[in-house]
Amino acid sequence: MGITARGVGLLVAAVVLLGVGFRFAYPELTVLGAAAGAAVGYAALTAAWRPRLLVTRHADPDRVARGEPASMTLTVRNGGRLRSANLLAEDRCGDRTVPVPLLRLRPGRDTEVRYHVPTHRRGVVPVGPLRVTRRDPLGLVALARPYGETTPVWVHPRIHPLTAVPTGAGRSLDGRVDGVPHGSITFNSLREYVVGDELRRVHWRTSARVGELMVRENVDTSLPRLVVLLDNRAVAHPERVDGVAESFESACEAAASVVTAAHHADLPVLLLMVGPETAGTEASNPEAIEPRRSAGPLDRLAAAELSGDGDALRATTTRLRQDRLGDTLIFLTGPAGRGELGHVGALRGAYPSVVVGVFGAAEPTPAGATGLVVIDAADGAAFAAEWDGVRRW
Incomplete structure (x- = not known):
């Protein structure tokens, strides 16, 4: 609860009037002081007084590419039964606030506000919570409370079509690249039976x-x-605009x-980052190379931020050399990362391409x-134009 400047002045006046009235036996001043205090x-x-407001949000859509339009629909419903709500409210949308009119919101009624979410920059745009400010008729006290939860809007990087994908040294046993994600070579896991599965693949002991x-x-x-x-x-990315x-x-x-x-x-395909990464509004991941399984690669790229760990590349390349996670490595860096390409070149033995x-x-x-x-x-x-012009991987 915050008291306004007018409220502070009136409260000081009440204390002074009461003190002077009681000290010098002036009933008029005492009455004025009591009225100001009241x-x-x-x-x-x-x-x-806390109004019963039900806040819901709907992002349309909640995942977009950079520059594509996205909007948020906010619905505020007065769940009370006795009185109308006459409030000041604003919704947080990234770094800006959106005013939400809640004038004479009667019990059982709702109001809807639709506004655009900024998508000119890649990132995770937090929307909410709704901040409702309650003031008295005299403007002496103001109390702000949050309503509703925060809804993220994921702004993915732009995707440029690529006509070719490196296949490295991996080949199927029949001499061609096999695009089927599950085959019959190595056991990986167990899953529930679905109609159409071959009965010879049923694991009867576990069943x-x-x-x-x-x-x-x-x-x-x-x-x-x-x-x-x-x-x-x-x-690796020293220049800022x-x-x-x-x-x-x-x-x-x-x-x-x-x-x-x-x-x-x-x-x-496996997406890794050299430095610690974040996932939305969560804390940073302390492990530099372990990918987050809970978020997709585009969501992780939307939440990616620059890390201050300048020595992480050597540890990452060491881990990549030991684990051998694939046969084609694609390293993407900035202008200052060119001086450390020797660490990446040392992976040539573990990654054919x-x-x-x-x-x-x-x-x-x-x-x-x-x-x-x-x-x-x-x-x-x-990059996409140069990529499609590469004839050897």
Whole structure:
């Protein structure tokens, strides 16, 4: 609860009048002081009344690409039964506030407000909570309370179509790239039986134990696997324009384009980041290389932020060399990351195909480690054009 300047003045006047009235036996001053004190008390009681407001939000849509339109529909319903709500309210939408009119909102009625969500920048835009301010008629006391929950709107990087996807050294046993995500080579997991599954894949021992049919899920270990490594270190993207590193934004667009192209080609793809990553409004992930399983790759790219861990690349490449997560590595970095391409080139033995994308560099990247395919690009669109022109992976 906050008391306004008018309320502070009236409260001070009440104390002074009461003190002077009682000290010098002036009943008129005492009455005025008591009236002023009663007015402040009435204002506090009036502002403390908590209206029963039911707040719901609907994002249309809740996931968009950068620059695409998105809107939020806010519905506020007066759940009380006795009195109308006459309030001041504003909804939080990213860094700005949206006024919400709640004048004479009768019991059982609702009001609806629809406004646009800013999508000119990649990121997670938090919308809400609704902040309702209750004031007394005299303007002495103001009390603000939050209503409803926060609804995130995910603004994904722009996706540029890619016509080719590297297949690395992985091939199926019949000599072609197999786009089927499950085959008959290696056991992976068990899942519930669905109509159409072959009975020979039923795991009868487990089915008898759990009381329902369970089917073996196999994977083809020869299927090519892409590993996209995004350099989200602040030292790799030193240049800022209005606080935004455009080279990092371009790298996020390139990562989104590669991941989307791999999904369209039914090829497994793994997105990793060099530094710690965030997922929406959650805390930072302390492990630099472990991907978040709860969020999709585009959501993780929307929430990606620059990290201050400048020494994370060496630890990440060491882990990649030990784990060998795929056969094609795609490393996306900024202009200051070119000096550390030796760490990436050392992965050439573990990953038969290594592609490096450098964004925002003023001059072409000098020839480095043998076997690296280096793409210099100003932005995501230029990366897609250069990518489609590569004839060797």
